[in-house]
Amino acid sequence: MDTATVSAMLESGHRMDEETADRAFWSVVQAVDKAEAEDKPLPVEVPTMLHHIFEADHQLLRSRDQVRTNVTCMQPALEGAASFGQALGYIMDDISHQDLKLKEGRKCEGGTCCEACSRNVFPTFASKAECSLATFPELASFTFNDLEKTSAATILQFVRLIERVRRTMAYEYGLDLATLLPLQTYSRKYVAGTTQQGGGGGEGDYVILHTDEATHASYHYSCVVYLNTQNEEFTGGNFVFNDPLPAAGQEEAEKRLEESYKNAPPMSLEEEIARARKARRDLIPFHPTTGAAVIFSSGWENMHEVEKLTSGTRYAVPSFFTTCPVPEGAYTQMAVGKPKTDEEIADDWLHLLLAHRVESPQESVGRVKELLMKWHYMTTPLEHHKAARVTADGLVKAEAAAAADPVTSSPEAVAAAPVEVPAAAPAPAPAPVPQPVANPESSQANPYANWASAVDPASGNTYYYDTVTGETSWTWPPQ
Numbered sequence: 155m156d157t158a159t160v161s162a163m164l165e166s167g168h169r170m171d172e173e174t175a176d177r178a179f180w181s182v183v184q185a186v187d188k189a190e191a192e193d194k195p196l197p198v199e200v201p202t203m204l205h206h207i208f209e210a211d212h213q214l215l216r217s218r219d220q221v222r223t224n225v226t227c228m229q230p231a232l233e234g235a236a237s238f239g240q241a242l243g244y245i246m247d248d249i250s251h252q253d254l255k256l257k258e259g260r261k262c263e264g265g266t267c268c269e270a271c272s273r274n275v276f277p278t279f280a281s282k283a284e285c286s287l288a289t290f291p292e293l294a295s296f297t298f299n300d301l302e303k304t305s306a307a308t309i310l311q312f313v314r315l316i317e318r319v320r321r322t323m324a325y326e327y328g329l330d331l332a333t334l335l336p337l338q339t340y341s342r343k344y345v346a347g348t349t350q351q352g353g354g355g356g357e358g359d360y361v362i363l364h365t366d367e368a369t370h371a372s373y374h375y376s377c378v379v380y381l382n383t384q385n386e387e388f389t390g391g392n393f394v395f396n397d398p399l400p401a402a403g404q405e406e407a408e409k410r411l412e413e414s415y416k417n418a419p420p421m422s423l424e425e426e427i428a429r430a431r432k433a434r435r436d437l438i439p440f441h442p443t444t445g446a447a448v449i450f451s452s453g454w455e456n457m458h459e460v461e462k463l464t465s466g467t468r469y470a471v472p473s474f475f476t477t478c479p480v481p482e483g484a485y486t487q488m489a490v491g492k493p494k495t496d497e498e499i500a501d502d503w504l505h506l507l508l509a510h511r512v513e514s515p516q517e518s519v520g521r522v523k524e525l526l527m528k529w530h531y532m533t534t535p536l537e538h539h540k541a542a543r544v545t546a547d548g549l550v551k552a553e554a555a556a557a558a559d560p561v562t563s564s565p566e567a568v569a570a571a572p573v574e575v576p577a578a579a580p581a582p583a584p585a586p587v588p589q590p591v592a593n594p595e596s597s598q599a600n601p602y603a604n605w606a607s608a609v610d611p612a613s614g615n616t617y618y619y620d621t622v623t624g625e626t627s628w629t630w631p632p633q
């Protein structure tokens with residue numbers, strides 16, 4: 155099937171079943187390979203085709219099983235905080251999460267989150283073929299920071315998966331699609347016996363209790379898609395929501411602790427402390443299976459951990475979404491600005507898929523980061539951009555022309571809106587050549603009015619700088 159045939163079919167209102175969506179997907183892969191081989195632009199209908207595939211994926215998912223558990227939104231209570239980190243509410247993942255005092259409500263700093271927190275389990279979010287390391291071998295170590303050896307098929311498959319997550323989240327939480335962007339996503343490999351915490355690109359065999367929004371203030375919604383199955387490819391490694399036990403449950407907790415000592419092997423002091431802590435918490439485990447996904451609000455209502463693997467290798471794809479809009483100024487700083495036509499979107503796709511082959515590694519990293527920030531432009535047709543909303547019947551355009559699209563709303567609103575870059579900051583930001591991009595007088599109303607973003611050529615990471623003072627920061631808002 156070539157792209158022209160598929161797009162003619164779709165434009166005539168054809169609804170795709172799973173098989174057609176897959177065939178359409180592979181015809182996009184072929185179109186990319188052809189464009190690369192012939193050194194030609196990508197056919198202009200490809201972005202719209204991708205949108206139809208994403209849309210079909212979301213519709214198909216609506217008919218599959220799902221278990222939603224509503225939870226009360228939580229955030230750290232500032233009074234009585236035990237440390238400076240706790241007072242800020244942004245403690246890194248740490249065992250002290252267990253003792254953190256919480257209060258009701260969402261933090262959602264800089265974002266436009268809804269006030270509904272939940273946990274959603276989808277047992278069949280992705281097909282076995284989509285999770286297959288035989289079909290997509292590079293999924294085992296996928297990161298947007300290093301696409302050097304990653305095929306266009308794998309990158310597209312990854313985008314397809316993450317866009318399915320984005321549309322599902324927008325639908326579940328009643329958010330305008332335009333307000334939700336992936337800030338970070340990669341595949342994570344856990345190997346039994348590595349006796350270290352996973353993360354930071356390294357392999358580990360567990361993840362300590364943490365809150366995603368505490369790791370990065372701009373993570374507002376999280377998802378983990380599983381690529382393999384517990385008790386087939388690995389043992390142990392439960393994903394566990396770990397909740398404080400309500401006061402009334404204290405007696406129960408002490409009973410649990412006593413029980414846990416029965417028939418237990420001798421323990422080290424460390425193990426005993428961990429056991430006592432766990433007995434005093436409510437643990438809700440999820441057993442990973444191929445293609446399953448857990449979607450949840452990233453706040454303190456959803457503290458979680460990954461229990462130690464006891465054998466084998468476990469693969470998961472976490473993704474973290476933000477509702478912080480990208481400041482308008484950031485687009486003008488990107489190597490290729492905000493796309494304005496379907497041709498430009500097709501060009502950007504080709505850059506995303508092939509940049510790492512035609513550019514230096516530094517340049518291609520910067521380009522890929524841009525594409526994370528432009529995700530909405532890349533995956534949603536331009537005519538749907540004004541406050542696109544995902545419904546059970548499909549993506550609809552907002553009726554009211556006045557409906558605000560935070561990505562394109564007034565300069566004041568976007569300049570004030572924080573955004574955080576996904577990469578960890580490795581070194582102090584370089585001092586850029588100041589470029590006057592904003593009105594210095596407006597800084598009284600908005601402390602960040604003079605800030606702009608740029609890509610650090612050495613690391614490829616985006617950083618932010620004050621165009622008047624030259625002050626720099628790897629994170630937004632600047633610290």
Ligand SMILES: O=C(O)CCC(=O)C(=O)O
Nearest residue numbers: 361366378393460470472
């Ligand atoms: O692998 C998992 O199940 C969860 C990973 C996780 O919590 C994270 O990456 O933040």
Ligand SMILES: [Fe+2]
Nearest residue numbers: 364365366458
């Ligand atoms: Fe997490």
